[in-house]
Amino acid sequence: MGRIKTKITILLVLLLLLAGGYMYINDIELKDVPTAIGQTLSSEEEEYTIQEYKVTKIDGSEYHGVAENGTKIIFNGKKLNQDLSDIKEGDKIKAYFSKSKRIDGLIKVAKVND
Structure with missing residues (x-):
């Protein structure tokens, strides 16, 4: 049994x-390796312009x-069409604006968890 563990360990080290x-050799860094969350975040950033605000009222x-930077926002x-009941005064939010359809304005709001 001990020989099998040794062989498996040697194979894993070689791998x-x-x-x-x-x-x-191929100059690949770990940060370059795509992950599911990395792809989601990058595609989200491409679709939206994201601004962070603090709810004042x-x-x-x-x-x-x-x-x-002093920019104000007011939204209804x-x-x-989303539940914003968990957002209170003083909370930080991310506001997502459409890049392709600027006329539509605000698309969604997400609470930022500090």
């Missing part, structure tokens, strides 16, 4: 060395916010 050598279904939660 890691081969993979490392391949990555070194909630008046019924109307939300007011301000960005760090009912028009977005």
Whole structure:
């Protein structure tokens, strides 16, 4: 049983060395390896212009916010067709604007968890 474990360990070490050598020869870094979450984030960034705001006032279904650079936003939660009940005054949000259809304006809002 001990010989089998030793052989498996040697094979795994050789496999890691081969993979490392391949990555070194082809100049591949781990950050270049695509992942499911990386692809999702990059495609999301391509579809939207994303701005971060702090909610300063909630008046019924109307939300007011301000960005760090002073840019203000006012949006109506009912028009977005999403549940914004978890967003409170003082929360940070990400506002997603369509890049291709600028007339449509705000597409969705997501609460930022600090």
